[in-house]
Amino acid sequence: MTAPAPLPAPDGRMTQHPAAQDHPWLVAGAGLGGLALMHAWSLHPELQSQPLTLVEQSLTLSEVGAGVQLGPNATRILRQWGLEPALRDLVCQPELIQARNAQGQVVGELPLAQAVEQRYGSPYWCVHRGDLHRVLLQAVQQSVQRGDAQALQLGSTVEAVKALPQSEGSGLQVGLRQQGRELEFVKAQALIAADGVWSAVRRSHWPHSVWKDSDQVAYRTLVPMDQVPPAWRAARV
Template structure:
């Protein structure tokens, strides 16, 4: 069995590893000429770290990660705690896998190190995908034509493959944008910050947590906006822009934003849910299939789960059975990923409620839930082992 994976992000690398474990000969193609350190923090819940363990990379990821003992939800104006939930050892014991927070580059590096260099083709831009009854084909910008039994399009939120498969379909601006920054630990040591926290306020929320073994503080400051913002890893904010957006917030939030050196600004986009991700021998995976707002911290996790199931359905397949195997992959993953898209969007609405009765009622609900449960409501998804879910919905 031969596969071509298009895109060497988190989803594409995880898919490559999962397919290789299933005995598939994989060629991973990526348009950038080399891997670079881009992005910032990623949260990895137990549903994702369970898969990383199976892929043989969890130890390498965990060695570079932070392991927060709990998550704290706080009020925007004075930092008073609404509630907190257990993570750390309690979550690892309960769910059989850890909750980690990592720099995206550290996760990417661990995944890339597990892929044999001869399987990777960097500097290769895909300009077309087509197929016939027996094979799938990728055409590169140089005119080269690569052939395999299947093609996995993990080419991200701006996926060209999605348009080739399903027609014109643009990414949708979510109505939110964010500032992100990384601060050395010693620059915020005096603020007594919780290890992982979300501060909730009108039309805004502010998230911070440690990455890279606690050496860096990852900061994400989200705000609602009607003006569509650029979706970019590298677009820099204007000096002081982030402070103007968060005027009046708790002094610790403002001190973090003030001390941030390089601040990036990016628009948050999603993709409209699809009824299927595959056509014949070609399928989407990760953000190309189900990009979501990050308010449940499950975007990367869902791509990793896709990768696990894709490898599982192809483990016993023959080349002739690829279309049926991809049907099984989509049946096993589409409902869960689509549900997480909706839950993430709903969480954003809840986080941004205006001061007054609505926010007070939300805080009361959160406090009451935390009094009865050790783990966050979304922790129900952490228990799921996608490789034990053999039912095909």
């Protein structure tokens, strides 16, 4: 698995279905969660005709991070979404998980690979976050290009959310700011916040709900297998 380069994305203007102008459903954040939701929406027979707009503050989409482990509950859904062919050459299937003590001694093992597939009917995958993000983004862009009711709007940040006045019915007023422009309020049936740890939506509604620094730091990286000492070259995690 290698870290992919950022994927070029459409410009910041909205690529939209005409129906998306009238009370769309909005999703904030084009990370793994936001893209997965949008792709699932485009496949659902009762939702795919409903206008959904995903807004993302960045103008270029990419996913930072290292590896992510996907259990059979997740890989089953990715298969149902038809994404396995695109992911097949990007994932690996470890043989087992090992738990070790501070001295490096194995204190427990959990078989994976064929054992997981046989028991749960779906595999256990390890994949780079950037690779998974790229596959999801390509699937979303395909639905937008088909002219489905989904739209992807880049360079836009959700800065405010409030309920519509009762005289205007149910729904929300969502304040969007495109880069270099003034704040603009749009109407929405609902807003789904998938804008990450530093969520602007959460700060707007729950200003006292903040992440507390644990003073613990974990550093993660990827090393090509041919550069790893021979004793460590094993299909286990």
